[in-house]
Amino acid sequence: MSVLKITEVSKLFGATRAVDSFSLTVEDGELVCLLGPSGSGKSTLLRMVGGFAQPTAGSISIDGEEIIHLPPEKRPTGMVFQSHALWTHMNVFKNLAFGLKLRKLPKDEIDRKVEEVLELVGLSGYGGRLTHQLSGGQQQRVALARSLVLEPKILLLDEPFASLDQHLRERLREEVRDIQQRLKITTLFVTHGQDEALALADRIVVMRDGKTEQVGRPDIVYREPATPFVAGFIGTMN
Numbered sequence: 001m002s003v004l005k006i007t008e009v010s011k012l013f014g015a016t017r018a019v020d021s022f023s024l025t026v027e028d029g030e031l032v033c034l035l036g037p038s039g040s041g042k043s044t045l046l047r048m049v050g051g052f053a054q055p056t057a058g059s060i061s062i063d064g065e066e067i068i069h070l071p072p073e074k075r076p077t078g079m080v081f082q083s084h085a086l087w088t089h090m091n092v093f094k095n096l097a098f099g100l101k102l103r104k105l106p107k108d109e110i111d112r113k114v115e116e117v118l119e120l121v122g123l124s125g126y127g128g129r130l131t132h133q134l135s136g137g138q139q140q141r142v143a144l145a146r147s148l149v150l151e152p153k154i155l156l157l158d159e160p161f162a163s164l165d166q167h168l169r170e171r172l173r174e175e176v177r178d179i180q181q182r183l184k185i186t187t188l189f190v191t192h193g194q195d196e197a198l199a200l201a202d203r204i205v206v207m208r209d210g211k212t213e214q215v216g217r218p219d220i221v222y223r224e225p226a227t228p229f230v231a232g233f234i235g236t237m238n
């Protein structure tokens with residue numbers, strides 16, 4: 001069953017076509033990687049799904065309902081940015097509880113949900129820590145937890161581990177895959193790293209100049225690149 005349907009979405013910044021009549025359908029529980037070089041429109045596309053940018057044209061629907069008129073907080077999406085954008089003046093618990101308080105959940109339920117999700121990301125017992133006392137990897141775990149605690153229908157991850165070193169990035173990648181499969185949460189994962197996309201994705205969308213260059217299973221994209229561009233890009237493992 002398809003959950004997310006992006007239909008001929010474009011985004012212009014002046015004369016720049018950041019996203020150019022892009023279409024994609026994502027199935028329930030699928031992890032799709034948007035892979036492409038810097039400037040290919042990945043972030044702009046993700047931001048439009050999350051409600052942080054408005055399409056110039058096109059339609060985005062979730063479970064058959066058009067969402068482009070909805071602000072981010074009314075969308076069934078949760079977004080994790082490359083720079084974690086945590087609230088540094090709040091401890092980990094408060095970062096996670098904030099959105100639940102806005103939803104007016106009772107305190108014991110908030111406590112339970114926060115503890116559950118901290119456990120899920122491997123940060124049990126970290127609720128009282130201030131976020132600036134945490135390592136970069138731990139901060140990204142908190143950012144992921146802050147999205148997950150609101151139980152989004154679709155998780156949007158924009159190069160969430162790009163600022164971390166290779167070893168940590170690979171570890172967090174495995175953890176995200178594990179969490180994604182346990183929760184069966186539909187996920188769009190943006191990356192410019194071929195290795196990351198090949199390791200994570202159920203399907204890869206290779207982007208170039210705001211358009212789709214190829215869509216397919218990682219093994220197919222790897223073995224049978226549809227264009228010289230895909231072959232060149234996938235071939236240069238980082």
Ligand code: ADP
Nearest residue numbers: 013016018036037038039040041042043044045
């Ligand atoms: P990616 O995430 O793949 O690196 P982006 O979506 O960030 O690509 O950018 C796609 C194109 O849109 C680039 O040419 C970029 O310079 C341009 N762009 C992105 N955001 C803005 C903005 N707010 N204002 C003007 N141009 C932008």
Ligand code: MG
Nearest residue numbers: 042043044159
């Ligand atoms: Mg980007």
